[in-house]
Amino acid sequence: MRNGPGRVRPPLGRVLLVAVPFAWLAAFFLFPFLIVLKLSLSETALAQPPFLPIVEWVEEAGDLYLAIRLRVQNYLTLLSDGLYLAAFTSSLRIAATATLLALLVAFPVALGMARCRAEIRPFLLLAVMLPFWTSFLIRVYAWMGILKDDGLFNALLLGLGLIAEPLVLLDTETAVLIGIVYSYLPFMILPIFANLEKHDPSLLEAAVDLGCRPWKAFWRITVPLARPGIWAGCFLVFIPAVGEFVVPDLLGGADTLMIGRTLWLEFFTNRDWPLASAVAILMLLVLVVPIVLFQRQQALERLR
Amino acid sequence: MRRGPGPFDLAALTLGFAFLYLPIVILVVFSFNASKLVTVWGGFSLRWYEAVLSNQQLLDSAWVSVRIAFVTATTALVLGTMAGLVLVRIQRFPGKALFTGMVFAPLVMPEVVTGLSLLLLFVSLDVPRGFWTVAIAHTTFATCYVAVVVQARLLTFDRSLEEAAMDLGAPPVRTFFLVTLPLIAPSLAGGWLLAFALSLDDLVIASFTTGPGATTLPMRIYSQARLGVTPEINAVCTILVALVTIVVLVISIVQKRRLVRERARPAR
Numbered sequence: 001m002r003n004g005p006g007r008v009r010p011p012l013g014r015v016l017l018v019a020v021p022f023a024w025l026a027a028f029f030l031f032p033f034l035i036v037l038k039l040s041l042s043e044t045a046l047a048q049p050p051f052l053p054i055v056e057w058v059e060e061a062g063d064l065y066l067a068i069r070l071r072v073q074n075y076l077t078l079l080s081d082g083l084y085l086a087a088f089t090s091s092l093r094i095a096a097t098a099t100l101l102a103l104l105v106a107f108p109v110a111l112g113m114a115r116c117r118a119e120i121r122p123f124l125l126l127a128v129m130l131p132f133w134t135s136f137l138i139r140v141y142a143w144m145g146i147l148k149d150d151g152l153f154n155a156l157l158l159g160l161g162l163i164a165e166p167l168v169l170l171d172t173e174t175a176v177l178i179g180i181v182y183s184y185l186p187f188m189i190l191p192i193f194a195n196l197e198k199h200d201p202s203l204l205e206a207a208v209d210l211g212c213r214p215w216k217a218f219w220r221i222t223v224p225l226a227r228p229g230i231w232a233g234c235f236l237v238f239i240p241a242v243g244e245f246v247v248p249d250l251l252g253g254a255d256t257l258m259i260g261r262t263l264w265l266e267f268f269t270n271r272d273w274p275l276a277s278a279v280a281i282l283m284l285l286v287l288v289v290p291i292v293l294f295q296r297q298q299a300l301e302r303l304r
Numbered sequence: 305m306r307r308g309p310g311p312f313d314l315a316a317l318t319l320g321f322a323f324l325y326l327p328i329v330i331l332v333v334f335s336f337n338a339s340k341l342v343t344v345w346g347g348f349s350l351r352w353y354e355a356v357l358s359n360q361q362l363l364d365s366a367w368v369s370v371r372i373a374f375v376t377a378t379t380a381l382v383l384g385t386m387a388g389l390v391l392v393r394i395q396r397f398p399g400k401a402l403f404t405g406m407v408f409a410p411l412v413m414p415e416v417v418t419g420l421s422l423l424l425l426f427v428s429l430d431v432p433r434g435f436w437t438v439a440i441a442h443t444t445f446a447t448c449y450v451a452v453v454v455q456a457r458l459l460t461f462d463r464s465l466e467e468a469a470m471d472l473g474a475p476p477v478r479t480f481f482l483v484t485l486p487l488i489a490p491s492l493a494g495g496w497l498l499a500f501a502l503s504l505d506d507l508v509i510a511s512f513t514t515g516p517g518a519t520t521l522p523m524r525i526y527s528q529a530r531l532g533v534t535p536e537i538n539a540v541c542t543i544l545v546a547l548v549t550i551v552v553l554v555i556s557i558v559q560k561r562r563l564v565r566e567r568a569r570p571a572r
Contacts, residue, residue, distance in 0.1 A: 010397075013477055018397055021387040021447065025406040028444040032421035035428050049427050109320030112313035124317070126556050131324050133498075133548050135505040137522050137529075138541040142327035145334065145533040150341075152330060185324065236412060243414020245508055250529060260416045267420060267512075277424070280417045287414070295408055302459070 033284070040277035041070040051273050074278035084279070087257040088286065094173065094248075094258060095241035098180035099188075102237050103230065105181060106188035110229075111222075113189075114196035121197070128193075132186040140179050140250050147175050147251065171253030179247040184240070188233035195229025196222070228301060235294035239287055259283055328545060335538035352539035362524055362540065369521040372435060372510075373503035376442040380499040381492060383443065384450025391451065392458040410448045418445060419512030426513060433515030441513040442506060446499035453498060457491035490559050497555065501548060 043052040058067040078084045113124045131139065146152045147169040154166040169175050199222065207217040223230075245260040252258065259279065267276040309317070335353075339346025356362060387407055394400075410418065422441045426433055465487070469479040485492075507522040514520065521540075528537050 011476075014394065017386055018390050018394060018403070021383050021390065021451075022399065022403055022406075024383055024447065025387075025403070025444070028422065028425070028440060029406055029410055029418075030402075032425040035424045036417075036421045039424055105320065105323070108312070108316035112309055112317040112320070115309045115313050116317075117308065122556075122560070126552070127321060128324070130549060130552060131328065133501050133552050134328065134545045135522070135541070135548075137505065137507050137525055138331070138544065139327065141525070141529045141533070141537065141541065142331040144529065145538075146327060146330065148533065182323070182327070189320075239412035240414055243416050245414075245416050246526075250526075260414055263416045263420065264508075273424075276420060280420050283414060283417055291409055291412060294412060295405055298408055299404070 036277045036280050039274055040074055040281045041072065042274050043069070043071050044272050044274050049273065050271050071274070074275050075282075077275065078278055078282060083257070084259075084262065087259045087262045088282070090257045091242050091244075091259040092286070094176060094180070094256075095238050095244075098177050098184070098241055099234050099238040101177060102181045102185055102188045103234060106185055106192055106233065107226075107230075110189050110192040110196055113193050114199070125190075125193070128186050128189050136183055137246060139183050140246050143175070143179055143182065144170060144250060147178070170251065171256075173252065173256050175251040176248050176256055176258070179251040180237075180241050180244060183247065184237040187236040191232035191236065192226060192229040195226050195232075199225055228297065231297050232294075232301070235290060235297065239290050239294065242287060243283055331538055332542045332545065335535060335542040337535060340535060352535040353543075355536050356539045356543070359536070362521070365519045365524045366521045368435070368518055369504050372439050372442060372518075372520065373500045375439045376446050376503040377496045377500035379439075379443045380446035380450050381496045383447040384495060384499070385454050385492060387447060387451035388454025388458060391455045407448050407451050410445045411452070413445075415506070415508035416512075419509040422509065423512040433513060434518040437513045437515065438510050438518060438520065441509050442499075442503040445509070446502050449498055449502060450495035453491055453495040454488065457488050461488070490562065493555065494559075497551065504544075 038054060039051060042054045044050060045052045052069075054069055054071075056067045056069075058065045109128075113121060113128075116124060144151075148154070149166045149168060149170065151170070153169065154163075157163045158166065203221050203225075204214075204217050207221055208214060212220070243260040243263075244258060245264050248256050248258040248261045249264070252261075260283075263276050263279045263283070266272045266279060336348050336350070337344075337346055338349035338351065387403075391404065391407065397403075419441070422437075422444070423433075426437050431437060461484075466479055466483050469483045470476070474482065505522060506520075507526050510520045511523055511526075514523070521544075525537055525540060528534060
């Protein structure tokens with residue numbers, strides 16, 4: 001290749017710096033989605049692996065054909081069977097509710113952290129990070145012992161005489177909501193805190209000096225300025241929560257439909273790999289809008 | 305932000321941290337319970353820890369998990385540092401938007417989707433599944449977390465030291481290893497640990513990509529937890545929580561000391 005005027009060939013080190021992680025992510029993140037797409041259009045079979053190829057050489061009357069069979073039935077099943085649609089809609093509903101609840105819990109905490117003295121803040125930040133470092137699975141499991149019929153929460157309420165009979169909490173949607181809010185809370189607190197910490201206090205002081213009530217100043221100044229942090233937190237909670245498996249499996253009941261669990265069951269229990277792939281593709285289609293919005297929001301943050 | 309925390313802020317902090325910590329504290333306390341019941345305190349006992357230490361299956365899978373996490377964290381550190389450098393330092397190259405997308409998308413991608421897609425990749429390549437397929441799968445998402453950590457550090461990086469080294473004739477690669485790397489080392493240590501913790505913790509992706517002989521600790525914990533809460537699992541979880549807490553605290557104290565030392569130095 002000829003190097004035109006003003007166009008310098010990038011040094012080898014730089015090319016490698018880009019090429020190595022690029023190739024890894026393309027091979028192990030992007031390319032596998034194409035295989036999922038391919039498999040979602042294939043047929044189940046009692047074989048190892050349990051599906052038929054979609055492209056085959058076929059010999060017919062001495063002629064060789066390249067036969068491509070795309071099975072759209074997997075998608076038709078998903079769209080016509082009410083159970084799958086219900087799983088999709090209830091996943092979106094549960095994830096949206098959990099995101100809102102997490103925001104309501106996280107915002108006051110983040111605000112309180114940001115209002116503490118600068119020397120204390122790193123310790124508070126560490127205290128929020130620490131549960132995030134300990135196992136996700138363990139944190140969900142911890143709630144099983146609390147929410148069981150004969151668990152601690154019911155024992156507490158019974159002991160206080162607030163209820164006469166234990167509440168059924170485990171294996172309900174309430175338990176799933178608690179589990180998601182709890183597990184993803186650090187993801188909501190951290191971006192909001194990072195944003196609030198940077199606010200200039202003189203803005204609020206100016207508003208109050210001009211006669212604005214503190215509550216109104218909060219709504220007119222703090223909340224609008226915190227919007228990027230709020231959005232980042234909501235995306236970080238909502239998108240993975242839609243496809244969550246561990247929480248609905250351990251804390252939800254048989255009637256708590258969530259699409260991540262549906263995919264798992266289709267794959268591991270029913271061994272219907274093509275249908276599980278179709279579920280994955282539909283999940284990606286549903287999530288592509290929030291994912292793109294999240295990326296754009298991250299890009300804007302980097303420009304600041 | 306403002307003058308200081310008011311009563312409302314203190315209440316929010318207290319309740320928020322109580323919510324974050326109470327479940328873990330309860331789990332830890334009941335791992336020392338002599339009684340098998342989860343709500344009845346039967347006195348202090350270490351019997352569940354003895355049970356864990358004599359459970360060979362559990363120990364084997366813990367060893368598998370630690371080895372996978374070590375390979376993952378080390379590979380992801382190299383790849384993630386490269387990716388972080390690319391994001392911050394290389395302004396334009398063909399496919400930059402795609403590259404950025406591939407670094408950030410795995411952070412929010414539902415694990416079942418990532419797990420399934422990687423499994424299908426390994427099946428279609430006819431790779432025998434086990435230790436290495438799990439390590440590759442974990443490396444892929446851990447790389448993205450390391451990249452984000454490194455990127456955040458590089459965004460606030462003072463480049464004048466690098467420029468000084470280059471002005472004095474150091475080639476870029478040498479400058480990187482002699483100047484940049486030592487300066488971002490604490491973030492790299494943090495990134496390595498984060499990758500290690502994420503790998504050690506993962507259930508879903510490992511379940512999809514594993515094979516015979518490579519059952520990880522979370523897979524064992526999960527299959528027992530599905531049957532209900534047992535004090536033995538409480539004990540395993542307590543050991544893990546204790547290890548993570550100690551490591552994170554030590555790291556943050558070391559970093560804090562370093563920061564204090566750097567601040568104590570006369571201004572450059």
